[in-house]
Every structure is written in C-alpha cells, then in structure tokens.
Amino acid sequence: MADFEITIIGAGVVGLAIAERLSVRHSHLLILEKNERYGMETSSRNSEVIHAGIYYKPGSLKARLCTEGRDLLYDLCKQYNITHRKITKLITATTENEVEQLERIASNAEQNGVHLKFLTKEETLKLEPNIRTFGALFSPLTGIVSVHHLMDFFAHSAQEHGAILHCRCEVLAIEYTGTMYNITVNDNGTITTLTSDIVINAAGLQSDIVAAMVGIDVDSAGYRLTYAKGSYFVVVPSKAKLITRLVYPVPQNEGLGVHALVDWGGRLKFGPDVEYLPDRTLNYAVDETKRHYFAESIRRILPSITDDDIEPDMSGIRPKLQRKGEPPKDFVIIHERERGLPGFVNLIGIESPGLTSSPAIARYVEQLLFG
Template identity: 50%
Template sequence: MEITATVIGAGVVGLAVAAELSESRKGVLILERNPSFGQETSSRNSEVIHAGIYYAKGSLKARLCVEGNRMLYPLCESGRIPHRRCGKLIVATAPEEEAVLLDIQERARENGADDLKMVSAREVKDLEPNVKACAGLLSPSTGIIDSHRLMRRFAARVQRNGAQMVPHTTVSRVEKCDDGRYRVHVAYPDGEQDSFVSRWVVNCAGLESDRVAGSMGIDVDACGYRLHYWKGDYFSLDVPSGYLQRLVYPVPQANHVGLGVHATIDLGNRVKLGPDATYLPERNPDYAVNPAARQSFYEAARRYLPAITIDQLNPEMVGIRPKLQQPGDAVRDFIIAEESSKGLPGIVNLIGIESPGLTASPAIARYVANLIAAGE
C-alpha cells in the first residue's frame, strides 16, 4: 500500500485525525507505540465535554473546544457513545470570587459559549444540595463522555475506511526526501528497525510530540515546542450515588496550570476529585497516586463540599498532561502547525494538546484535514 498520510500517535486526537483523513484519501497509516490506542493522556483524564469557557478569545483552544462541543453531542447520539449533558457549576466560595465568575461568563460569551447563567447561593443549593457557595456560574452545555467508547468509534471509522493502525511502533526519526516526501524511521520492541515513505506526516504523539518534532530537524526550544509534564492525581469520593448531579469546579487558578481540585461525576454516578497539578521537571511519567495529597484534596474540596470527611477520599488514578508551560509561565495555546515555513511542507505538528483536547478532537481533526487539503 502506498502511504499518503502517516499519523503518529493513536490517542483520541490521532484517531480522530486518521478517521477524518481516511474519509477522503487512501493510504492512511496510524502508528502507536503502545499495544493499543488511547493508553496515555486520552484515558487518564476527567472525561469531560467542555463548553469553551476559560480560554483566550480567538485561541485554538477556544475555537476548537466550542466547535468540538457542538460536534461531539450529535456524534455521541448517532454513534451510541455513552455520554450525559449534565452541566457544570463553577462556584465562588468567598464573596471576592464572585467578580471572577462574571469575568469567566464574559470570556465564555466572547468564545461563543453563550448559554452560561449566573446563579445565587440559594439557586446553587436548589441545584446541588450538598454544595456550599456564595454564587455560581451554570454551564448547561458541559457534559461527560465515555472516552474509550469515543476512541473506539474513531478506530472503527479508521478501519472501515481502509486505513491501518500499527501498534508497538515507535517513530525514531522523520527525514525529508529529495522528492518532497518523508521517510519515517520506526523501531519495534524486539529491536528491529524499518522505514517507509509518506507524503504527509501528522505528529499527534502527545507526551512525545516535541521529541518527534525534534527528530524532523526542528529546534523545539527556539520554536517554543518544548513540552513540560504535569502530573494530576485523582481521588474518588465515597458518597452515595446521586450525591452530585453536575460537575462542580472552583474558581480557576492563575495562568490555568489547572482548574483547581474539582468534583466530577462519571456515567456510573461515581464522584471523583481532581486533578491537582504537580510539575515533573525530569519528565518521568509517575502514575502512582501521591497518598500525601489526600489532605490537600480534602481541604480544597470541603470549601464547596463541607459535609465530606477525609476518610471518604480514596486514591483513584493519575494522568500526565503535556503542557507548553513551566511553573510561572503564562497559559499557552495549542500548537497545530503546517511546517512549510520551516522548510517542511507536508508536516503537521500538534504539540501541547492537553485539555480541552478530548472535547476538541473532532474539530481538531477537521482543522488538520483543511491544512492538508490547502497544501495538496
């Protein structure tokens, strides 16, 4: 099979991109270093369908999140993907935070998420009897989704369209050929190496996307492509089913390193707290929940869930976020770049695809497909 487009990485974004590209072209290949799809960031998150509330006006995060939100719900309905449009409350737990809620509402409106509503303390209590707040901001378009079933849906499209997914395959280098195509060098777990030629290469390698970009000859530091790992612990909360009907978020932290320790529900009505944000300067993926974080999680959550006890918190899981910011840096947007300006026409790099990447995945796929179509 002649390879026309190679997608590196089979997380939710890579799968969505491969599914979109394979709708209109033959010879699409998706490479994944793990045994199956979605085994890293895509399966270790809050599984939230975001509304596009927090991001800077005009940013890719804002545009693609709002677009992805509007694409995901019909996709879930038609594809029978378990989901729920449960809504979200962002809560002010002190009077000085109420002005922040108004700022968030205005930013959301600028982004096209115009259905947010301010609610009073009494209305918060009516909506969520177990939540204490001075005021809240209700987002009815926020929801939850079975991320594995979404990825399985994209993978089925990839297969139906005749594209191929190759697991256990690590990309070691991408080399430009004289004819304008690219030679993709790969390695397998047994040490064997191989290579093949592809017209287009789309780097959706998640935690390793900056390394892959560097293997193309790009100076990742000069271009601002260097990734930084942030660990997010989660704790489950041992409460009765139905304790919360909606997601509950505090007012976000400065620079959006994280959105604070928030309470989410899953499709089985279990409540989880998290994630926090711990910088990993050595980029060593640490998937062990830090038991010492239990106290800080409890203190953060009881500001808006005052009846909980620390004994109700149990270690749940850890996710690693590939962020473009170090501690103290300003928030960074997604990087989705067709690299003709760097002398690499036919290369598309996606770097720093963290939240809201899950929500934005179908919109990101369409965006990438348009970049490729414009260069053909």
C-alpha cells in the same frame, strides 16, 4: 511513490480523530502507535468532560477548537450512539469575594460564544443542596463522554475506510528526502523504514521529541514540553450522591481548581491538581500524602467531606508548553511548510481541552493540508 500517502504518529484520541476524518478521502493512511493498543496514554487518563469553552482566551485555537469540537462531538455522539451525557456544570463562588470573579468568567465565556446563567445562592442550592455557595454560574452545555467509546468509534471507522492501525510500532527517526519522508520504526523488535508523503505528529507527551526527529530545533521553535501531572481522589460510595452534576470552584492558581466529577461507574471523583514534574518519567502513581490537601480543596465545595472519605484514584500527565507560573499557551497545530517541510504537521501541547476539541482539530488539520 511513497508507501503511504499519510502517516499519523500517535493513536490517542487526537490521532484517531484525524485518522477518522482523513480516511474518508485518503485510503493510503497509516497510524503508528508505540503501545500495545490505542489510547493508553493521556487519552485514557482524563476527566472525560466535554468542555463548553468557558475559560480559554477569546480568539485562541483552544477557544475556537473547543467550542467547535464540543458541537461536533455532541453530534457524533448522537449519530453513532457514543456514551455521553449533557450533565451540566456549576462554577460556584465559595466566598463572597468570589462572586465578582464569576462575572469575569461569564464575560470571557460570552466572548467565546458560550452563554452562562448567573444563579443566586438560593437557586444554586436548589440544584445542589450540599455544596458551599454564595452564587454560581450554570453551564448547560458541559457534558461527559466515554473517551474509550469515542476512541473505539474513531478507530473502527478509520479502519472501515481502509486506514491501517499499527500498534507496538515506535517511530525512532524521520528524514525528509525532498520529496517524501523516510520514517524509521521499531516494529515489534524489528527496525525498518517506510515512506510517506505526509506525516502528522500527534504523539502527545512525546510530540516535541518527534518534531525534533525531523530536524526542528524545538527550543527556538518554542515546542519543548514540560509535564504537569494531574491526580484524582475518589469519594467513598456512601457520599457519592452528594452532587448530581459537575461542580467547579472559581479557578485560583494554575488549572481549573480541584473539582467534582461523576464518572461512568457513578463514582464521585475530585481532581485534577497541577503538579509540575521534575523530569519526563511517566509515573502515574497517586501520592497518598496529598490526601489532606485534596480533602481541604474538596471541602471548599463540599464541606461535609472528611480526610477519611477519600482514596487516591488515578492520574494523567499534561504536555505543557508553558513552564510553572507562566500564563497558559495555546495549542500548536501547524503545517511546517515554512520550515521547508511540506506535508509535515505538528500538534504540540495538546492538553485540555484536547479531548473536546478532537473532532475540530481533525477538521483543522484537514484544512491545513488540503485547503
């Protein structure tokens, strides 16, 4: 008999959401996290937006899990008093030409079951008098959530159900014996091996490395990750009240475009940009030389912002399955039974909307494993 029925590798919001869901029916559940605490990587370095599900390809896992996750997340937040706000969002056309593109965005959203309202220039300015606009789309379902509060809820609830959360414990190797998985870990300086019937790889930025540990050729499987950094700048407090909801431009290149966010401290932030990194070093410093580029991007939305009104803030790193310039790829969430690895589930490329999707991802993983 294995030491644990289920081992989850990675205690970010996704691993924790899965642990919370599975711990209700499965008591021998272990979560392994290499850092000192849960949620110290991508899960605490994002925009904290509950996405409505507007941009994702209809039928994709991203579209499906985002819209399902959004509803599940609002329900959870209400039921357990998790800090959140349905702040709403505008996608503003900042030139006449972009007005046409709003239709394309609204039609994609509609296919995902998300209804957006067209607003004229005058209607938009009534909501947000300080922005540049030729008309906008209004998203009533977009919100923000305190990701720390959410992760606290998932972690505590899983532990109340008997799950064990073990931090400072890095998975180094995994071997399938034919009946169970041997997992070798560095447990706070001691190398040891434990066994598990089921392994769920929710290792975020390292999820391809963990997949390779069990013998999967990540290149031929299409699991190799590239890192794309997203930086934020914060606006000086005197201009923080220029907008009251999330305001996005029409997406131009990769990503959703540098957009306006309001954080839990009432600060107005802009970001994230998309910067593909040359290697896999986790360098979160925000490059001060981006100031002018950011100010220009922000002025597309808020013309009164000067270069001196903004300061470098924080950054996060996206685990991308697509290389620079390639079209977006879907989440990989797969039970690797067909590779001869029953009970091994990989979650790879869980970039945005991974936070929004987290409760739906948990439900999906439960279905993959237990039907």
